[in-house]
Amino acid sequence: MSCCISPPPDEDTPRTPKQQNRAIERALAVERRVAKRTVKVLLLGAGESGKSTVQRAMKAVHSPEGLTAEECERRMEAIFLHVCDSARTIATAMTAMRIPFTDPENCQPCVALLEAAAGQHPVEWDNSLLMACRTLWADQGFRLCFSRSREYQLNDNTDYFFNALDRLTSLNYVPTPLDVFRSRAKTVGIYETRINFPNNILCTVTDVGGQQSERRKWAQCFAGVTAIIFVVATSEYDQLLREDGRTNRLREAFRVFREVWEDRFLATTPIILFLNKTDLLAAKLPISDFRVHFPEYNQEVADYESVTQYLIRRLHKLGARPTSI
Template identity: 30%
Template sequence: MRYIHAKPFSPDEVEDYRKIVFSNLVTGMRAIIDTMDELGMAVQPNSRKYIAFVDNEPSLSTGEDFPKKYLEALRVLWADKGVQECYAKRNEYALQENLPFFFAKLDEVFAPGWQPGHEDILRVRSKTTGITETKFQIKGDVTFRLFDVGGQRSERRKWLSVFSETNAVVFITALSDYSSGIVEDLSSNGMVESLVLFESIVNSQWFVKTAIILFLNKADVLAEQIKDPNQQVKPYFQDFPGKPGSYNDALEFFKQKHLSLVRGRDAPYLHVTTAINKDNMVVVMSAVTDSIVRDQLRSMAII
């Protein structure tokens, strides 16, 4: 949202994201190694000495470059055959999707003075805790206050404090989650978890007069994922009637899965999105803005 509306990140925020990139690399690799242990897999003998580097994540001071000793360790581990075989199972073990992006530019991010750009910040993964607010000036004199709330189970109890004056709720489902577990409970399906939460929100007494906007996000990931014979929809959703490998069939199926849960209210505004595609999000957010403004005018009996 800030990228779309040209609201730049402060130097302190950029620095925070830079540190999170390092954390994503180290903790992401640690998660892979832990998963390999669970599966009885092992790294190659020449890679073993580097595992100790990801056992503990060092804290970085402001402006401190990433420790050079981690560059070789992470490069060797990422290239390891066992690591790649394990990462291929990432959907089953809730491993980070952003690792290939950052490992592909490992030398760049470890270069002295490196600062993350917009594309890097878009791919950073950081758990949302609590509630954060960002203000935007959109279409002249329309001010939007955007509240980002944590989606993890432990964070949901905090939402009530922002419900009373909410004009719209944007609910985001990751289309790629149909074959994924969730961090809190790997035995749970990510898409099923999202559907259950969506049903509770769209039919909640708190949102009877609130515009509900549904983003089916990561359409680009779904388009690639559905090509994999091992990640078809049918094994996870037995009622899927579409063709194997069909992006359009899968997309329509998940659209209807969400819409069928809506009871006693207007259907939500639904948009298929790719959050890392600025052009796509500009079009989508323009439509979202119009929808929210139109709903507010209708509630005031102006239209």
């Protein structure tokens, strides 16, 4: 008896309609299984509220691999720009506010060096610029201007990186996870991070830019959202928007939250409020009276606990939907 073995079907061989239909059904079944175990979270909030930091922290805490060494290294450019841009911003503010350097002979050349490197592409890590920043940070006039940073636009965590300049200028420096969390780069567009949770649950966390010009992109992310995390930067009660220099940042966060809450496409979507930058809030309250910027706050004490509870009550009130009778 003879037998023959049929060769496997060639991928280029046309399939019958029945075979094509089965292939489509299998693909759809796979998609349904993936969709069933996928949780889609959308991060929203006003500009500079810290959404990207929350996204990175979620991955670091919940993803088995956390932040990889490669991801930390990729933040070196953002950290370098953060430090140099902040130094230039403070130096410019010193001129506008007429705050002199206590050691102009050493500081003025540092400012000139930083200005000459502004806008340089491609960005390259340059220890000489960081050493210039360290010289400026040692100047009392520079420090005084930094202490008044609520009067102009300065990146959060500037003091964190300035205080770490000895480490940043060391040989073989690699950002730590905390450095990564503290660094900031403006979010333009839509960024998605996938996190694998236990029990085969996949969570996609989408971060969309919060600046006014970026909010028109929010609606395209609403479809299929499981929940929204709305991030509020609590420490920005005495700061103005970078976009217009007039609007109080915390009041803008209240307004944007109300808009999100009232959006008809999100009527059944859970919204989680995330009060961010509470460490900065606690440090700022003793030197910047909350009541000056929010006169409607009528408490005798404006300490961390009282202000935090006030913010929670106010946000809950903004999120109250009328009850039908």
